[in-house]
Amino acid sequence: MYNYLIALPYEYQALVAGVFTWAITALGAAIIFFFKKLNKTFLDGMLGFAAGVMIAASFFSLLSPAIEKCEELNMNPWLITTIGFILGGLLLFIGDKVYDFYDKKHPKTKRSSKNESMKRCMMLLAAITLHNIPEGLAIGVAFGSIQYHMNTLASAIILTIGIGIQNFPEGSAISVPLIREKFSKKKAFFLGQLSAIVEPISAFIGALLITKINNLLPFMLSFAAGAMIYVVVEELIPESQTNKRKDIMALFTLIGFSLMMILDVALG
Numbered sequence: 247m248y249n250y251l252i253a254l255p256y257e258y259q260a261l262v263a264g265v266f267t268w269a270i271t272a273l274g275a276a277i278i279f280f281f282k283k284l285n286k287t288f289l290d291g292m293l294g295f296a297a298g299v300m301i302a303a304s305f306f307s308l309l310s311p312a313i314e315k316c317e318e319l320n321m322n323p324w325l326i327t328t329i330g331f332i333l334g335g336l337l338l339f340i341g342d343k344v345y346d347f348y349d350k351k352h353p354k355t356k357r358s359s360k361n362e363s364m365k366r367c368m369m370l371l372a373a374i375t376l377h378n379i380p381e382g383l384a385i386g387v388a389f390g391s392i393q394y395h396m397n398t399l400a401s402a403i404i405l406t407i408g409i410g411i412q413n414f415p416e417g418s419a420i421s422v423p424l425i426r427e428k429f430s431k432k433k434a435f436f437l438g439q440l441s442a443i444v445e446p447i448s449a450f451i452g453a454l455l456i457t458k459i460n461n462l463l464p465f466m467l468s469f470a471a472g473a474m475i476y477v478v479v480e481e482l483i484p485e486s487q488t489n490k491r492k493d494i495m496a497l498f499t500l501i502g503f504s505l506m507m508i509l510d511v512a513l514g
Contacts, residue, residue: 252399259399260389260453263406264382264446268439270410271378274417275438278431287489289426291498294486296370296419297478298502303377304471304478306510307412311384312467319461327468334376334472338369342480363427366481367437370423373470373477374416374441380466381409382445386452387460394456412509413442415502423482 251259309327316323345365388402421438425431452459486495 256389256393257386257450257453259392259402260386260449261446263385263389263402264449266406267381267385267410267413267445267449268442271413271417271442271445272435272439274414274419275421275435277418278421278425278434278438286426287491287494289422290486290489290495292418292422293426293482294495294498295415295502296423297482297486298499298504299415299419299506300373300377300474300478300482300502301499302503302506302510303412303416304474306507308377308380308467308471308474312464312471315464315467319464321464323464326464330465330468331472331475334469334474335476336472337469338372338473338476338480341372342369366485367424367427367429369477369481370420371437371441373474374420375444376473377416377470378413378442378445379448380463380470382448383452383459383463383466385409385445386449386454387456387463389449390453390456391460408509409445412506413445415505415509417442419502 251262254262309331312327312330313323315321316326342365385402385406388397388405389399391397392399392402417438420441421434424434424437429437483499486499489495
């Protein structure tokens with residue numbers, strides 16, 4: 247397998263790596279098939295868990311690498327990351343307002359708890375998908391830079407494994423809350439794995455356009471972080487706190503944050 251990977255062109259090496267990280271996300275999303283029935287408290291807890299995962303990922307997987315990349319490229323770290331972070335949140339804010347405007351203009355689809363659930367799920371899916379795009383680009387840059395002797399295959403593989411393992415809780419962070427919103431297990435799994443399908447695509451693109459993408463990475467990483475934090479603050483934490491056991495929900499958030507932090511720091 248290793249010899250086969252070495253023989254591939256760099257962009258196809260990146261594509262294979264992206265498929266691997268997508269598969270780990272799909273595995274995380276598939277966790278819902280191992281439970282026959284999930285009670286509401288557990289599902290609310292998983293919503294809090296997802297919030298913790300996303301908060302940790304926004305810093306350790308996105309903002310911190312963005313700052314490091316800025317310094318490496320002699321860019322202004324605080325300016326680039328701040329602009330990207332705010333614009334990422336602003337994108338979902340605008341999307342939120344557009345959805346509400348559309349909802350009000352169509353009497354046949356009056357605002358209901360079902361509509362709110364759908365909007366919350368789509369925002370969650372959009373935020374983690376945005377997060378996966380720069381991760382895929384980072385994989386592409388890692389493999390593409392090998393041809394310029396700026397990186398080694400071993401380090402690119404280690405980066406891929408690290409991102410893949412981090413993707414496991416992200417897959418479950420989408421599929422489990424979707425079950426809470428009365429989605430079928432098949433549909434929840436489909437949407438959970440769908441969030442990472444952008445990784446092999448963006449990894450391939452990143453390897454092809456390494457020099458240009460490399461300069462854009464700090465902005466894109468911080469942009470994705472802003473989108474994730476917006477969803478956490480606007481939707482996930484408030485919704486998880488509707489449960490009577492607010493203290494337990496907060497603990498789930500801490501557990502999600504801790505798990506993602508350990509994975510990011512240990513495999514970073």
